[in-house]
Amino acid sequence: MTPIDLAAAEVDTPKLGRKRDHTRDPEILAAALDVLAETGYDRMTIDMVATRAKAGKATLYRRWASKAELVIDAVACMKNAGIDMANLPDTGTLRGDLVANIKPHSIQDGDRKIHVMAGLMSMISCEPGLADAVQSAIVEPRARVNRLLLQRAIDRGEIPADCDMEKLSLLVASMAMYRTMVQRKTANREFLISVIDELLLPAVGLRP
Amino acid sequence: MTPIDLAAAEVDTPKLGRKRDHTRDPEILAAALDVLAETGYDRMTIDMVATRAKAGKATLYRRWASKAELVIDAVACMKNAGIDMANLPDTGTLRGDLVANIKPHSIQDGDRKIHVMAGLMSMISCEPGLADAVQSAIVEPRARVNRLLLQRAIDRGEIPADCDMEKLSLLVASMAMYRTMVQRKTANREFLISVIDELLLPAVGLRP
DNA sequence: CATATCCGAAACTCAACGGTTTCGGATATA
């Protein structure tokens, strides 16, 4: 490549002709998440994603430099997927808030996130950016909701202020992850409510 | 191969010459577990295991038909590795028993088991035998100990008999797994005791 | 001591997959 070619390559002048179609990017990322959740990072191939998204492999590589970048992007775009922090339920009791938060949609979203995490588990320690992406897109949003609901309960004097908010906010997620990954059962509504009633509420001194 | 050769191959007559040396099998399985815990199933190679065990790759294939069988065998042989069900601590209180069970050795053993599980996570859904091996070698032994300690507490009237023993016996393991895999922090003695004091004991009505 | 078998090392085969390139056809811009 001559210096002239280099200069031409550096300047991006996409003025004439068809523009790149970015409308299908979300579909591709969704396909990537599906394959990831089903088969895990290492066994997932670019071909699988392309086929599922009904796109060419070359199209994927035009947008993401590598498999790793595609996956990181896909995980990042799950952020706040099933959570609207704006209008959380406010029922007046901790149990009411927690239970109201268990909707079919959020159960399904949580299940998907756990499966994605399982698919990334072995890879998460190699790829540095991956741990961050998982943390901020999967783990943190859920924990934030629980922290808020707990804080409300503290503010209204329903539960003691010196409770271990950090562990409490991760309790349901931990049990759901264990149930899904290890016991290979689904963390359905019944299970989640049972964790709340048998573990979380008793732990803060509330007998349901 | 002629019928005569086949017949000769079917009959195993290792009468003369050197016998196969099985004394190093445990070292090889231990090496496999180390690599598994460090790199995960998919990125683990037979060469890595052979090198770590200072053995030839051919030696491994003389004993195990495939990578999958080697790993299943390695996981299966962790059974009861760090647990002696025979003489568990019996301090007279649930907290005493649970805390007495947290020894440096058992912390390390638990940590290793979690890392092995993380390495197997994505693979566990493909290989059918793997889920069973993990269940009976990693998950069940720990749960059994906790169930026993909880049952003792019930028998002596320390905690209510209608508590959710199943979830309680998995609580510590769930939190430890979440902390190790997701938060990527170590589940050390301080953490484990804190889970017992802040979550488990309050949940059964005991304020420490 | 003789020999059948084992061992570790290394070379080898083969398939899968990440990543690149090419190509004919479609399409948005001018």
Place this chain on the structure above:
DNA sequence: TATATCCGAAACCGTTGAGTTTCGGATATG
């Protein structure tokens, strides 16, 4: 309408790793 760029499909390349084979040296058995 003309053209520059896009698209999906498919062929292609290079590497990696599972599994096999070969080989010289070691060793237990007889």
